[in-house]
Amino acid sequence: MNSQLENTNVYWALVSASFFDNRSFYIGATDKGLCRVMWPDDTFEELKDWITSNIKNPILIEDPKRINIYVEQIQEYLQGERRSFDIPLDMFGTEFRIKVWRALIDIPFGHTLSYADIANAIGNPKAVRAVGTANGANPIPIVVPCHRVIGKNKTLTGFGGGLTNKKKLLQLEGYHDYIDRGHARYQF
Structure with missing residues (x-):
């Protein structure tokens, strides 16, 4: 067929x-x-x-x-009872975006990386802004932990779910080493 x-x-x-x-x-x-x-x-x-x-x-x-x-x-x-997910994902996006989202899955619970760190992890160190755009377009937040990406200077930067939710998710994971300022949505 x-x-x-x-x-x-x-x-x-x-x-x-x-x-x-x-x-x-x-x-x-x-x-x-x-x-x-x-x-x-x-x-x-x-x-x-x-x-x-x-x-x-x-x-x-x-x-x-x-x-x-x-x-x-x-x-x-x-509820704070799970640190990782073991469910299948069906990602819809460009090859570049899916590569970024897979890199997000590798960020351990309670840790963060910068957009530059993700760009380096996918072998494209100059794609920092494109990584930010892909992060903002993540269709599976929480499970694909885009909230674990913060600015290189430790600012929260943007977040599709709003900075309040980003802070709450990081705090749920016990991460508090960030600067509480940034843009509400999709900016970095």
Whole structure:
């Protein structure tokens, strides 16, 4: 069968977490793995828009049971009971962005790296700003820990989920060696 015509099931669920003051957020997964984690302020329409922009012929299916393993691990992490994830991921992005996101996964719990460190880790030391852009476009925050990337001068810099969430995630991991200033979204 022509893969251009095949449909891709994307299962989604609304997740609640005390970490976010009991506000809910959406997650999505394909049969291959987790593909999207939204922030509490993001809407279902934004989830749907991301899915239709990144996945060919998606069929959205609300199925909390099917993606329960992802929900459980994210909730365990947000409750301070999990330090790493062992769930499959289905990343949608350019080759460069996926390389950056894979480098983010290698940052240990409770540690940070700078954008320059990530650029060096992927073998492209001049791509610091491109690394920042890829970091800001990370579709699987929390699990792919973009919050662990801070400025070379230890400032928080930008964060798609807002600096308040970035601080909370770093503090959850016991990391406090940052300068509490930066730009709210996607700047570095």
